[in-house]
Amino acid sequence: MSRPCKLQLNAKGAWREVLAFDIDQVDVEELQVAAANLVLIADLSRRTSLRVVMADGLQTPLLHWTAKHGWVDA
Numbered sequence: 001m002s003r004p005c006k007l008q009l010n011a012k013g014a015w016r017e018v019l020a021f022d023i024d025q026v027d028v029e030e031l032q033v034a035a036a037n038l039v040l041i042a043d044l045s046r047r048t049s050l051r052v053v054m055a056d057g058l059q060t061p062l063l064h065w066t067a068k069h070g071w072v073d074a
Helices: 028-040
Strands: 003-008 014-021 049-054 063-068 072-074
Touching: 003 028, 028 049, 028 063, 028 072
Parallel strands: none
Antiparallel strands: 003 014, 003 049, 049 063, 063 072
């Protein structure tokens, strides 16, 4: 992977990895839409949040999502 990243989900106080991907090899906008749609369908409480982080050991955040604000740069 040239720029490994992770999609993470926080539903109960801790970030959990959903999947790892190479940001240079995927359509990031499509990934964002799909991830947000899944959470909106499954979490009626609207408390779950998402983020995309670098898989660099520091988990440097790139993007953050909430039902209220949508995707924003971190």
